[in-house]
């Protein structure tokens with residue numbers, strides 16, 4: 001909601017015209033209507049989807065979050081060809097996901 005700069009009255013916007021309901025002052029600038037839709041943030045780490053048919057191999061790896069010593073393991077090749085693949089781990093117990101470069 002927009003308010004009048006002069007009197008603080010509520011500004012109504014109708015068909016490209018904005019005016020104060022209190023002092024009738026017309027606004028040259030039409031207040032922008034902000035989009036309420038939230039832009040989803042892209043996950044930096046690919047997450048194993050629940051119910052996915054792909055079964056990741058489980059290896060012995062110490063979880064940095066809990067006492068569990070088993071984790072799902074998968075790799076992902078980065079865009080740059082000269083870069084080494086990134087290794088991903090996901091704890092089988094708490095679900096914590098981390099990665100390692102090599």
Ligand SMILES: [Zn+2]
Nearest residue numbers: 063066091094
């Ligand atoms: Zn864990």
